[in-house]
Amino acid sequence: DIQLTQSPSFMSASVGDRVTIICRASQDISSFLAWYQQKPGKAPKLLIYAASTVQSGVPSRFSGSGSGTEFSFTISSLQPEDFATYYCQQLNSYPITFGQGTRLEI
Amino acid sequence: QITLKESGPKLVKPTQTLTLTCTFSGFSLRNSGVGVGWIRQPPGKALEWIAVIYWDEDRRYSPSLKSRGIITKDTSNNQVVLTMTNMDPVDTATYYCARVIYDTGTWHVDNFDYWGQGTQVTVSS
Numbered sequence: 001d002i003q004l005t006q007s008p009s010f011m012s013a014s015v016g017d018r019v020t021i022i023c024r025a026s027q028d029i030s031s032f033l034a035w036y037q038q039k040p041g042k043a044p045k046l047l048i049y050a051a052s053t054v055q056s057g058v059p060s061r062f063s064g065s066g067s068g069t070e071f072s073f074t075i076s077s078l079q080p081e082d083f084a085t086y087y088c089q090q091l092n093s094y095p096i097t098f099g100q101g102t103r104l105e106i
Numbered sequence: 107q108i109t110l111k112e113s114g115p116k117l118v119k120p121t122q123t124l125t126l127t128c129t130f131s132g133f134s135l136r137n138s139g140v141g142v143g144w145i146r147q148p149p150g151k152a153l154e155w156i157a158v159i160y161w162d163e164d165r166r167y168s169p170s171l172k173s174r175g176i177i178t179k180d181t182s183n184n185q186v187v188l189t190m191t192n193m194d195p196v197d198t199a200t201y202y203c204a205r206v207i208y209d210t211g212t213w214h215v216d217n218f219d220y221w222g223q224g225t226q227v228t229v230s231s
Contacts, residue, residue, distance in 0.1 A: 049217035091215040095168045096155040
């Protein structure tokens with residue numbers, strides 16, 4: 001199985017901050033990586049797929065980059081509604097796996 | 107408008123069989139490149155992919171199911187059913203279904219773009 005390790009696991013930030021989350025894969029996954037946002041008690045929401053493609057309707061402050069084994073996810077200017085947990089997901093091979101999550105708090 | 111909704115028992119006893127149904131609208135499992143997957147999340151823990159079924163009947167399972175799970179589809183009624191046998195307290199989780207987009211050009215899954223609200227399942231005697 002491909003392991004995904006996110007860093008940090010927890011992040012404290014303020015409105016207006018630029019934040020970056022790293023996702024490292026245990027083997028090459030090309031660009032088959034997605035990012036999701038999950039708020040407490042809610043289902044995950046797709047933000048980014050194919051490592052850097054922003055899902056339709058997602059604000060432009062969200063972006064992703066990377067390929068191979070190292071990926072990053074950036075929020076350019078944090079908004080109050082962005083405080084949530086973020087997960088990366090690899091879709092290169094089965095079993096599909098998720099990272100352990102990054103909890104973003106004020 | 108695309109929607110998915112999970113349904114099933116909220117409480118099952120250890121060793122019992124769990125049957126969850128995902129009822130969806132706004133898309134069809136007859137369409138090439140479409141699938142429906144199941145993902146679960148134990149309380150306070152990360153997401154875990156369980157299984158997926160595609161338009162062409164291809165099915166994939168997580169090894170963590172250890173052959174306890176079966177995923178089926180009823181295309182006419184827009185439903186996907188997940189059956190898990192021999193349930194254990196470690197299977198306690200919120201179970202989500204999601205639409206899966208498969209890129210037939212790259213032969214890879216693209217993403218899970220729409221999710222149901224989730225259904226909480228507790229395994230306890």
